[in-house]
Amino acid sequence: MLHGKTIGFLGAGSMAEALMRGLIQGGVVRPQQMIVTNRSNRERLETLQMRYGVRTAASKATLVAEADVLVVLCKPKDVADLLAEIRPYTSRGQVLLSVAAGVSTSLLADGVAPGVRVVRAMPNTSCQVGESATAICLGEGAGEEARLVARAILGAVGRVVEVPEAQLDAVTGLSGSGPAYIYLMIEAMVEAGRGVGLSEQVARELAVQTLLGAARTLVETGEDPAELRQKVTSPGGTTMAGLQVLNEAGFREAMVRAVARATQRSQELGRMVAAPRLATS
Numbered sequence: 001m002l003h004g005k006t007i008g009f010l011g012a013g014s015m016a017e018a019l020m021r022g023l024i025q026g027g028v029v030r031p032q033q034m035i036v037t038n039r040s041n042r043e044r045l046e047t048l049q050m051r052y053g054v055r056t057a058a059s060k061a062t063l064v065a066e067a068d069v070l071v072v073l074c075k076p077k078d079v080a081d082l083l084a085e086i087r088p089y090t091s092r093g094q095v096l097l098s099v100a101a102g103v104s105t106s107l108l109a110d111g112v113a114p115g116v117r118v119v120r121a122m123p124n125t126s127c128q129v130g131e132s133a134t135a136i137c138l139g140e141g142a143g144e145e146a147r148l149v150a151r152a153i154l155g156a157v158g159r160v161v162e163v164p165e166a167q168l169d170a171v172t173g174l175s176g177s178g179p180a181y182i183y184l185m186i187e188a189m190v191e192a193g194r195g196v197g198l199s200e201q202v203a204r205e206l207a208v209q210t211l212l213g214a215a216r217t218l219v220e221t222g223e224d225p226a227e228l229r230q231k232v233t234s235p236g237g238t239t240m241a242g243l244q245v246l247n248e249a250g251f252r253e254a255m256v257r258a259v260a261r262a263t264q265r266s267q268e269l270g271r272m273v274a275a276p277r278l279a280t281s
């Protein structure tokens with residue numbers, strides 16, 4: 001899908017590096033197909049060039065003029081400035097893929113030339129290890145090629161699903177913030193392991209491997225988690241006793257409320273990102 005295409009990275013932080021690494025390791029593109037720029041940190045660009053063999057841009061104008069695909073990799077608060085800088089050099093037919101949380105496809109499309117095909121994405125931090133849970137949504141009129149380009153790029157760092165834009169806040173609440181929920185659960189399991197006499201190291205190794213094994217079982221069998229849970233819960237057994245405590249403590253309700261609250265917070269933050277544009281329009 002990306003054969004012969006030039007990908008311009010607008011931002012050179014940890015997300016940019018994760019994508020570069022995934023694209024190269026997966027053999028999806030050659031290093032020379034990627035050009036990277038940032039706001040001002042030259043040293044960082046040199047590091048990425050040395051580490052991955054990607055090109056660095058002399059200016060944003062040359063990068064944007066040459067690239068078939070532009071990837072917006074700056075913080076949401078910097079997107080408006082970035083778009084103002086690149087707009088004159090963007091052109092019809094380019095694909096603009098943004099990972100900036102809360103920045104809508106319409107705001108992105110308004111900031112570049114008419115006919116630029118916009119895709120918005122919400123990856124999560126597990127992109128650092130090639131296991132992101134990413135959702136994408138297409139801007140108006142983006143079309144099939146833009147969808148495939150976005151899937152090819154983000155597929156290099158994990159799994160990709162497509163949702164309507166209105167659901168991206170929910171995605172943020174579930175999988176965007178999700179790694180932290182899981183880390184908290186592992187923290188609690190390690191603490192619990194220590195409480196019943198295991199060393200911290202052993203408790204951690206067992207808890208993490210338990211999570212990995214359960215996740216792989218879900219992926220590889222495709223079975224419903226409730227069915228898997230029931231299969232491993234014998235009446236009167238240890239698992240049932242443990243689950244009973246989790247149920248009494250409101251584990252399920254707490255998770256439902258956490259995802260709902262994070263979704264709501266994403267909506268609030270999204271309104272803050274959109275506010276400067278509303279104020280000037």
Ligand SMILES: NC(=O)c1ccc[n+]([C@@H]2O[C@H](COP(=O)([O-])OP(=O)(O)OC[C@H]3O[C@@H](n4cnc5c(N)ncnc54)[C@H](OP(=O)(O)O)[C@@H]3O)[C@@H](O)[C@H]2O)c1
Nearest residue numbers: 011012013014015038039040041073074075078100123125
């Ligand atoms: N990291 C993740 O796992 C993750 C997960 C989901 C979503 N995201 C999203 O991905 C985006 C990037 O995150 P990150 O963690 O990679 O951020 P980061 O490490 O802070 O990097 C941000 C980059 O943007 C550059 N930048 C800022 N303003 C710019 C401008 N006007 N023109 C060109 N470049 C500009 C910065 O350049 P200087 O260093 O020169 O200032 C820096 O290279 C964010 O929107 C974040 O919400 C990240």
